[in-house]
Amino acid sequence: MTQDYVNTAESVDTDLFRHVVGHLASGVTVVTTRVDGRDYGMTASSVTSLSMDPPMMLACVNNSVPTAGAIERSGRYTVNVLGQTHGDLAYQFATPRQDKFAGVAVERGAGGIPMLAEAIASIECEVTEQVVGGTHSVFLGHVTAATAREGAPLTYFRGGFGRFEFERNDRAYERARDMVLSRVFAAGQVITVDELADCLDGDRAQAFYALTRLSGDGLVRRDPDRGYVIAPFDVRTSDDTFEARLAIELGVIDRVAGQCDPKLLAEARHHLDTMSRYLVDDHFEDFHAYLDANYAFHEAIVALSGNPLLIAAFGSLSIKNVMARSFGMTAQSSAAFLAVQRDLLEALESGDADAARRAAKAYCEMAKARTRQVLALTGGQV
Incomplete structure (x- = not known):
């Protein structure tokens, strides 16, 4: 889907605007794609992560460069994150030339899209939405694969590439x-x-x-x-999300009970222990840390299936958002949530499918009830 944005308001002088936005520091990437048997790529600093759950990226590309039209036609792109020593690659893909990939080592991702072998990270995306604003197109992309290696990123500031910490x-x-x-x-x-x-x-x-x-x-x-x-948040949204997670986990239990991967069970145990450090005496010591560990725990449970489609379905539920707007509305909680999740894990460790199902169902009902308690204090919606 493509949307157009037209600014009819009075605008600042173009040269002044270019000077002012030059004070923004940003990471440097090369955005690549492939269509009709040809590779395309360009240096881009207007790239950012859009969402963690589901994983999404945003890439802003000048409509005047061939890469913009190529991304629109292919429906895919890869964000290649450059390291501190890759200033030459940044310049190579930033300047017009017949073959920008000359002398550049590449690997191939989904759809044959080129991935720069030297990049410190590569993020493969499928375009879900395109928004046209002025001279640029913004491509919102669902992340289908991602890899990273050690290395500090290259940054862009005031017209040059260099090192810069940017957390603002x-x-x-x-x-x-x-x-x-x-x-x-x-x-x-x-x-x-x-x-x-x-x-x-x-x-x-x-x-x-x-x-x-x-x-x-x-x-x-x-x-x-x-x-x-x-966006409003109500009981129906909460119930639907927690019940969807339960359905996925019950399917996993039916499939793997008694034959679970010990490494994944150990990983789930680690995340459960982490949760215990942040929920003490019925009180969240650090809710966001607890939330990260909770999500990782249930993700590990789903990963026991070995089924990437189930894992992707779990990732699409926006569990963190739902929990933040229910459990996260107050520092008060209950150790009972830890206990029932421990029951689930111990049942999987012992191969007791019936006990695992009971624990998963109990946790779902407790989560829904907790949301109702919170929403009762806010008139049924937040």
């Missing part, structure tokens, strides 16, 4: 996320870039980045007429 946008996103979860904004409320920038005591670039990430998290949605809107 991430801090803005985290603050905005906390505001949404703590109900600073009401469900259904329209929030503009300028309004969020004021709330964050930041600038429009930070606010736009935060809204983009929040959209990927499912905490806000993009309405074509109204703009960014705070």
Whole structure:
């Protein structure tokens, strides 16, 4: 799906704008694709992760370069993250030339798309949406595969490549996320870039980045007429999500009980122990750390199936978002949640399928009940 954005408001001088945005530091990537038997690639610094659950990327590409049209036609692209020593690669793919891949070692990903062998990370994406704004197209991509190796990233600042630590946008996103979860904004409320920038005591670039990430998290949605809107959360959303997770886990139990991979069981045990460190005396010491461990625990359970489609289905449920807007609304919790998850793991370790099913079902019912308790305090919706 392609959307067009037309700015009819008065605009800042182009040269001034170019000078000002040059103060933004960013990582350097080469975005590649392949269509009609030909490889395409270009250096891009306007690339970011959009969502962790489901995993998504955002790549902004100038419409005047052939790579933009090639991505639109192929429906796929790969983000190749460059390391500190790859300034030559960055320049090679940033300048017009007959064969940008000359002398460059490549590997092939899905659809034959070239992946730079020297990149410190490669992220393969399928285009889910294209938004056209001014001279550029923004390609939202669902991540289908990702690899990384050791190495510090190359960065771009004031027209040159170099080293730079940049955490400002991430801090803005985290603050905005906390505001949404703590109900600073009401469900259904329209929030503009300028309004969020004021709330964050930041600038429009930070606010736009935060809204983009929040959209990927499912905490806000993009309405074509109204703009960014705070997404409501209710009992039905919670029930559907927790029941979907249960259905996946019951299928895994039926398939692997009694023959589970010991390494994955050990991994699940590690994540359970981590959860125990952050839920003490019926109180979250660090909810976000607990949430990460909880997600990893259930992901390990699903991974016991060895089925990538089931793992992908689990990843599409936005479990973290649902739990953040239910369990995460208060620091109070219960050790009973740890106990029932321990029952699930111990049943899998002993090969007791019936006990594992009972524990999985009990945990689902407890999670749904907890959401109802939280929503009862907020009128049934947050």
